[in-house]
Amino acid sequence: MDPAELFAQLRRDPDVDAPDLVAVDATDRLLLDEAAADLREHPEGVAVLDDAYGALTLGAVALHGVTRPRVHQDALVGELALARNAERVGLADSYDGLPLGPELVRGTRVVLARAPKSLHALRELAEVVAADAAPDATLYVGARVKHMTHAMNDVLGLAFTDVSATLARQKSRVLVARGPRPVEHTFPRCREDDDLGLVVCAHGAAFAGAKVDRGTRALLGVLPKAVPEAAVALDLGCGTGVLAGELARARPGLTVFASDQSAAACASARATAAANELADRVEVRRDDAAGSLPEGSVDLVVCNPPFHVGTTVAENAAERLFAGAARVLRPGGELWCVWNSHLSHRPALQRIVGPTRQVSRDRTFTVTASTRR
Structure with missing residues (x-):
C-alpha cells in the first residue's frame, strides 16, 4: 500500500478535533522510515508504544509487512481510534493490544514509541523494554524537536548502553536506543x-x-x-x-x-x-x-x-x-x-x-x- 493512500484514510475519531490537530504527523512518518530495515528484518518481533491514532501500528503492518505487532496505548481514545482506523483500512485484527508490562515486549526485537510528555513516563517505558525485550532489541523514540531535551538521552541511557539521535526531518527527530541494561522496575x-x-x-x-x-x-x-x-x-x-x-x-x-x-x-x-x-x-x-x-x-x-x-x-x-x-x-x-x-x-x-x-x-x-x- 502507498503510504500517502494509507495515511489519508486515518482519522482522530473519537478524540477531539481542531484545525491544528492531525491523525498522522511527521514524527509518525520519520519513526517508520528510520526503523524500516529493522521492521522488515524482524516482522514477528515488533511492539508499538503510545501510537497516537494508529499510524505506527498500521504503517508497520501495511508498509513493512509486520505480523501482529503488540501495541500499548496509554490513552483509551487512542485505542478506539486505532481500532476504527484499522477497520477503515481493512486491517482489523492485525495487532494485539496489551498493558504496559512484560508481555508487551517479551522477546521483541524492535520497539517503536512516540515520546511521552514526561521524563518519568519515558523512564518507565525504557525500564519495561530493557527488562523484557530481546537482548539485541532496538528502541526507537520519536518526537517533535521542540519537545526534545538532552535529559531524554540521559533517561534512556539509564536503561540502554547506546543512545543516539537521527537527523531532524520536518521538525521531528528519533532517538535510537540499543543494548538493554539490567534494570529494575521503579514504578509506581x-x-x-x-x-x-x-x-x-x-x-x-x-x-x-x-x-x-x-x-x-x-x-x-x-x-x-x-x-x-x-x-x-x-x-x-x-x-x-x-x-x-x-x-x-x-x-x-x-x-x-x-x-x-x-x-x-x-x-x-x-x-x-x-x-x-x-x-x-x-x-x-x-x-x-x-x-x-x-x-x-x-x-x-x-x-x-x-x-x-x-x-x-x-x-x-x-x-x-x-x-x-x-x-x-x-x-x-x-x-x-x-x-x-x-x-x-x-x-x-x-x-x-x-x-x-x-x-x-x-x-x-x-x-x-x-x-x-
Whole structure:
C-alpha cells in the first residue's frame, strides 16, 4: 500500500478535533522510515508504544509487512481510534493490544514509541523494554524537536548502553536506543503528602506524578461543601485518585467511582487507593468521559480537567468531560470543577451541564459548581 493512500484514510475519531490537530504527523512518518530495515528484518518481533491514532501500528503492518505487532496505548481514545482506523483500512485484527508490562515486549526485537510528555513516563517505558525485550532489541523514540531535551538521552541511557539521535526531518527527530541494561522496575512511586496525610502513588505517565498539583489542592479546599448529602460520587479524569481518595476517607457512606482514559492514571489511582486502605471503597474504571456509568446515576462529580491534547492547547478537551458529567449526573446533581482562571470554561459549563456558580477563585484557579438541569 502507498503510504500517502494509507495515511489519508486515518482519522482522530473519537478524540477531539481542531484545525491544528492531525491523525498522522511527521514524527509518525520519520519513526517508520528510520526503523524500516529493522521492521522488515524482524516482522514477528515488533511492539508499538503510545501510537497516537494508529499510524505506527498500521504503517508497520501495511508498509513493512509486520505480523501482529503488540501495541500499548496509554490513552483509551487512542485505542478506539486505532481500532476504527484499522477497520477503515481493512486491517482489523492485525495487532494485539496489551498493558504496559512484560508481555508487551517479551522477546521483541524492535520497539517503536512516540515520546511521552514526561521524563518519568519515558523512564518507565525504557525500564519495561530493557527488562523484557530481546537482548539485541532496538528502541526507537520519536518526537517533535521542540519537545526534545538532552535529559531524554540521559533517561534512556539509564536503561540502554547506546543512545543516539537521527537527523531532524520536518521538525521531528528519533532517538535510537540499543543494548538493554539490567534494570529494575521503579514504578509506581509512592509518597505521603504531609498536608493531607494521604499516600499518593503514580506510574510514569500519570499527571503530576506522586505529588498533589495546585489545582487539585484548590478543589480539595472546598470539597467538604460539595453536595454533602451525596450517595454516589465520581472523580472524573481521576489521575492518581487523590480526589476520590479524599472523598472516600471523609465520607464513609459514600460510593466512590474514579475514572480516567489513561491506563497509567487508572493504575496509579488503584495503587493510591490500596496504599491508603481504600481499595474496597474506590472503584476505578478506565473510561472515556465516564462512558460506562449509567445515565443519571451520580450525585456529585469532581473534576480537574485537562486543557491540552498531547502538547497542544485545546480548551475543548475539557468539554468532553463536561458532557460526560452531564450525562451521568442525576437532575439536581452537581459537577464541582477546578480550572485555570484564565480559561473561559464557565459558558461551556452552563451550556453543557447547567447553572454554574463560582465557589472560589484566585489568580490561578477557579472552582465552580454546576447543577444538572
